[in-house]
Amino acid sequence: MIEFQNVSKIWPDGTAALFDVSLFVPKGQFCVLLGPSGAGKSTLLRAVNGLTTLSAGRVLIDGIELTPASAPSLRRRVGMIHQHCNLASRMSVAMNTLCGVLPDLPAWRSLLRWFPAADRERACELLARVGLDAKHLFRRAGDLSGGQQQRVGIARAFMLDPDVILADEPVASLDPRISHDIMSLIREVAKQRERSILCSLHQVNHAREFADRIVALRDGRVVFDDVPEVFTDAIAKRLYGPAGPMMNAASNPLHDPTATNANSALKLAA
Amino acid sequence: MVLVVICALLYSGKHMEMDRMVVMTTQAAGKLLGLAPDSQVARGISRIAESMWPPAVAEKEETARRPDLDRARLPWFTHIETEETTVHRLNPTTLQLEKTTERAEYLVNPVGYLQTVLIKMLETLEIAAWGTLLSVLFSVPLAYFAARNYTPNRVCYALARGFISLLRSAPELIVALFLVLAYGFGPIAGILALSLHAAGFLGKFYAEDIENADRKPQEALEAIGAGKWRTLWYGVVPQVLPQYVAYTLYILDRNVRMATVIGLVGAGGIGQELKGRFDMFQYDHVATILIVVFLVVVLLDQFSARTRARLI
Numbered sequence: 001m002i003e004f005q006n007v008s009k010i011w012p013d014g015t016a017a018l019f020d021v022s023l024f025v026p027k028g029q030f031c032v033l034l035g036p037s038g039a040g041k042s043t044l045l046r047a048v049n050g051l052t053t054l055s056a057g058r059v060l061i062d063g064i065e066l067t068p069a070s071a072p073s074l075r076r077r078v079g080m081i082h083q084h085c086n087l088a089s090r091m092s093v094a095m096n097t098l099c100g101v102l103p104d105l106p107a108w109r110s111l112l113r114w115f116p117a118a119d120r121e122r123a124c125e126l127l128a129r130v131g132l133d134a135k136h137l138f139r140r141a142g143d144l145s146g147g148q149q150q151r152v153g154i155a156r157a158f159m160l161d162p163d164v165i166l167a168d169e170p171v172a173s174l175d176p177r178i179s180h181d182i183m184s185l186i187r188e189v190a191k192q193r194e195r196s197i198l199c200s201l202h203q204v205n206h207a208r209e210f211a212d213r214i215v216a217l218r219d220g221r222v223v224f225d226d227v228p229e230v231f232t233d234a235i236a237k238r239l240y241g242p243a244g245p246m247m248n249a250a251s252n253p254l255h256d257p258t259a260t261n262a263n264s265a266l267k268l269a270a
Numbered sequence: 271m272v273l274v275v276i277c278a279l280l281y282s283g284k285h286m287e288m289d290r291m292v293v294m295t296t297q298a299a300g301k302l303l304g305l306a307p308d309s310q311v312a313r314g315i316s317r318i319a320e321s322m323w324p325p326a327v328a329e330k331e332e333t334a335r336r337p338d339l340d341r342a343r344l345p346w347f348t349h350i351e352t353e354e355t356t357v358h359r360l361n362p363t364t365l366q367l368e369k370t371t372e373r374a375e376y377l378v379n380p381v382g383y384l385q386t387v388l389i390k391m392l393e394t395l396e397i398a399a400w401g402t403l404l405s406v407l408f409s410v411p412l413a414y415f416a417a418r419n420y421t422p423n424r425v426c427y428a429l430a431r432g433f434i435s436l437l438r439s440a441p442e443l444i445v446a447l448f449l450v451l452a453y454g455f456g457p458i459a460g461i462l463a464l465s466l467h468a469a470g471f472l473g474k475f476y477a478e479d480i481e482n483a484d485r486k487p488q489e490a491l492e493a494i495g496a497g498k499w500r501t502l503w504y505g506v507v508p509q510v511l512p513q514y515v516a517y518t519l520y521i522l523d524r525n526v527r528m529a530t531v532i533g534l535v536g537a538g539g540i541g542q543e544l545k546g547r548f549d550m551f552q553y554d555h556v557a558t559i560l561i562v563v564f565l566v567v568v569l570l571d572q573f574s575a576r577t578r579a580r581l582i
Contacts, residue, residue, distance in 0.1 A: 049493050075495030086490035091508045099504050102496040110500050153490075160494065 001027045001196055002048055002164055007057035009043050009220075017043040019220040021057070025213075027163075028194040030187055032207040034224075034231075035217035036240050041200035044217070045166045048198065049078045061164060076103040079157030081167040081186065085149040089142030093132065093152050096141045097123040100159025119159075126155040130185055147178035151185070158189060165190055167199035171206065179203065183210050204236045318553060325557035329382025333375040348379040383555060387540065387562050394539035395566070397457050398525035401464030405525075406518060408469035413476030420480060420502055430473070437470025446532040460537030464528055468521045475517050479510040515581050519574040526570055530563050 002025040009018040018040045025031045033041040046052040047059055050071045059066045061074050079100075087096045098115045100123075109115065115123075127137065130151040136144070141152060150170060157165060167186060171179030187210050190197045201207050207214050208228045216224035216231075216239050224235060283289070298315075300306030333339055333350065344350070352375050361368045379385070415421050415430035446463035453459045480502070488505035496504070533541015540559060547555040 049495075051489070051493055072495045072497070075493065078494070080490065080493040082486070082490055082493075084486055086486035088487040088505055088508050089484075090511070091504070095504075095508075099491060099496070100494065102491060102500045102504060103494055105500075110503065156490070166493075 001025060001062060002198060003058075003060040003063075004044070004047070005058040005060070007044070007047060007059065008055050009040070009047065009052060010055045016220045018047070018054075021217075021220070021222055023215060023222065023225075025196050025198055027196055028191070030190065030197045030199070030210060030212045032211035032214050032228075033198065033200040033217060034202075034204065034207055034214055034236075034239065039217040040220040041217055042168055043220075045080075045168050045198060045200055048164065048166055049075045049080060072103070076160055077163045079160065079162035079165045081150070081153050081157045081165065081170045083169040083172050085146075085153040087141040087149055087152055087156075089140065091141055092138045093127065093141055093144065094120075094123060094137045096152050097127055097155045097159060100156040104160060122159065123155065126158055127152070129189065130155050146174050147182065150174065150182050154182070154186060154189065161193065163195060165195050165197045165199075167197060169200050169202060172202060179206065186210075204231075207231070321551075321553040322557035324554065325561060326552070326554040327381055327384045327558060329379045329386070331377045333377050336377060339377065344377070345379070347381055347385075348377055351376045351378045383558060384562075387543065387558055390540040390543045390559075391562050391566055393457065394529045394533065394541070395526060397460045397537075397539050398464065398522060398529040400457075400461045401468060401525045401529065402518065402522045404461065404465035405468035405472055405521060408465060409472035409476055412469065412473035413480060414502075416473055416477035417480035420498065430477075434470045434473045434477075437466055438474065439470075440467065442467045442528050442532055443535060446537040447535045450536045455536045455538070455542075457538035460529060460532050460539060463532055463537060464525050467528075468525060472517055472521060476510075476514060479513050480506055483509050512581050516578050519578055523567075523570055523574050527567060 002023075004021050004023040007018055007021045007023075008016065010016050021040075021044065023044075033044065035041050043052050047054055048061065048066070050066055050068075061077065064070055064074060066074055088099070091099075095113070098119060101115070101119050102110060105115070105119075124134070124137070127133075132148060132151055132155070136148070141149060144152065153170075165186070170186060171182050174182060183206050186197065186199070199211075208231065211228050214224065214226065214228050214231045215222055216235075218239060223239065224231065294309070294311050297306050297309040298311040301309035301312040330351075341350070352373055355372050355374065357370055357372055358367050359370050360366070412430055412434060415426045416434055418427060421427040421430065442463045445466055446459055449459035449462050453462070483506045487509065488501050491501040491505045529539050530541045530544070533539040533543070534545045536542060536545075540563065544556060544559045547553075547559065
C-alpha cells in the first residue's frame with residue numbers, strides 16, 4: 001500500500017507540480033491516475049521511489065516513510081514500468097529481465113553477470129508469463145517491437161516480486177490492441193499477487209476498463225477520486241478541457257477530494 | 271576583420287619564408303617538365319631517391335666475424351659465398367706496391383635485412399599493443415571520475431579532468447624523450463609514453479560517452495535501487511561498448527604509427543633502427559623500413575575497419 005500525506009512539489013523555477021496531495025492506495029488496488037499532460041501524474045509516481053524529491057509532505061510504503069536512508073530498501077519493493085520501457089537496447093531480453101534482481105545480487109555476481117539459476121528460471125517463467133517464449137530470450141532488446149519491449153519491462157518489474165507497482169504511461173507509445181493486451185497483462189499479474197498498482201494513463205477508456213479507482217489530477221491537485229463507474233464522459237471532457245473559471249482546480253474541483261472513496265456522490269452537476 | 275587576417279598572413283608568410291617555398295617548388299616543377307635548368311629541391315630528392323633504390327633486403331657478413339658458425343647447419347635462408355678481391359698493397363719489406371688477391375668468405379642471407387626489419391616491426395607492434403592495453407587500463411578508472419554523472423564529488427571530477435588535459439597536452443615524442451632518460455633506451459619508455467598520451471585521449475572520450483549515454487535504462491535501474499556502479503555496469507556499459515571498441519581500435523592504429531616515430535628518440539622498435547640507418551646514410555635500408563611500415567599500416571587499417579564494421 002502507498003500513502004501520500006500532503007505531498008507538494010515545487011520545481012526550482014517556481015512552478016508547482018503537486019500541491020498538497022493526499023492519497024491512500026490500499027493493498028491490491030489498481031489505481032489509475034488521469035489528467036492532462038503536466039498535471040503532475042509522473043511526478044506523483046516518481047515520488048514513490050524517490051526519483052523525484054518532494055518539497056513537502058511524506059510518502060509511506062507499507063507504513064514505512066521514504067527517506068534518503070530508507071530509499072534503497074524501499075526501492076527494491078517498488079517495481080516500475082516505464083513509458084519508454086527503458087530497456088538497455090543492446091543487451092539481450094534475458095539480461096534485461098535479470099537486471100530486475102540487481103539490488104539483491106551480491107557484488108561479485110553483478111560484476112561477472114553471473115546470475116543464480118533460481119533467478120534465471122524466474123526470468124524465463126516471467127517472460128513466458130508475459131508472452132515471450134524461449135526463442136526471444138537472447139534477442140537484443142532493441143530489436144523487439146514496442147509491445148514486446150514493454151512485456152520485457154513488465155517481466156523486469158516483477159522480478160523481485162515487489163509490493164507496489166508503478167506504471168508511468170505504460171501504453172503511451174503502443175497501438176490500441178497491444179495497449180489493451182499490456183494493460184490486462186499488468187492487471188492480471190498484479191491481481192494474482194495482490195499487489196497495489198499506481199498507473200498513470202492518457203487513455204480514459206483503459207482507465208474505465210481496468211481501474212479499481214480513478215484519481216484525476218489537474219494542475220497538481222486531485223480533482224476527482226472515485227470508482228470508474230462515476231467517471232463520466234462529461235467529467236472527462238472537463239478534466240481535459242481548457243482551463244477557465246469553470247475548470248479551476250483549486251476552487252472548483254470536479255469531485256471533492258475530501259470525500260471518501262466509498263462516497264460516490266458527485267459534487268459536479270453541470 | 272578580413273584585412274587584419276590578410277595582414278597577419280602576409281607578415282607570417284614573410285616570416286615563414288613562404289615566398290622561397292613557392293619559388294623552389296615552382297623551380298622543381300619546371301625541372302620536372304624540362305623547362306627550368308636546375309632545381310635544388312629536385313636535386314635533393316633525386317639524390318635521396320637514387321640512394322634509396324633498390325631497397326636493401328640482403329645481409330652479408332664475413333664468416334671470420336662469426337667464430338661460432340656451424341658450417342654443417344647454417345641458419346635459415348643463408349649460404350656461404352666467397353669473394354676474391356684484388357688489392358694493391360704496400361709490401362713492407364720491399365717497399366713496393368704489390369698486387370695481391372684476397373679471398374673473403376661471407377655468410378649471405380638474401381632476405382636477412384628484411385628479417386631484421388620484420389622483427390623490429392614486430393617489436394613496434396608489441397610496443398603499440400602494450401601501449402594500447404595500458405592506456406585502456408589507465409583510462410577506464412579515469413573516465414569514471416571524469417564523467418559528471420558518476421564522479422563521486424566535484425573535487426574528483428576536477429582532478430580527473432585536469433589530469434586528462436595534462437596527459438593529452440604532452441606529445442608522445444617529448445614524453446618519450448624524458449622517459450628514455452628515466453628508464454633507459456628500449457621499449458619500456460615507448461610503451462609508457464604511448465599509453466600516457468592515449469590514456470588522456472581515451473579518458474576524455476570514454477567519459478563523454480558515459481555522460482551522453484541513454485538515460486532511460488539508467489533510470490530504470492535507479493528506480494529499483496540498483497546502486498551506482500551496478501547502474502553503470504548494466505545501464506551504461508552495454509550501450510557505450512561499441513563506441514569504446516571503436517576508440518580503442520583508433521588508438522591502436524595511431525599507436526602503431528606513433529611507435530615507429532618515438533623509436534627515433536631511442537624508445538625501441540623500428541624507429542630506432544630507422545634512425546640508426548638514417549644517421550649512417552644507408553638510405554637503401556631506410557627504404558626497406560619505410561616500405562614495411564607502410565604495408566603494416568595499410569594492413570592494420572583494413573583489420574580495424576573490419577573489426578569496427580562487425581561490432582557496430
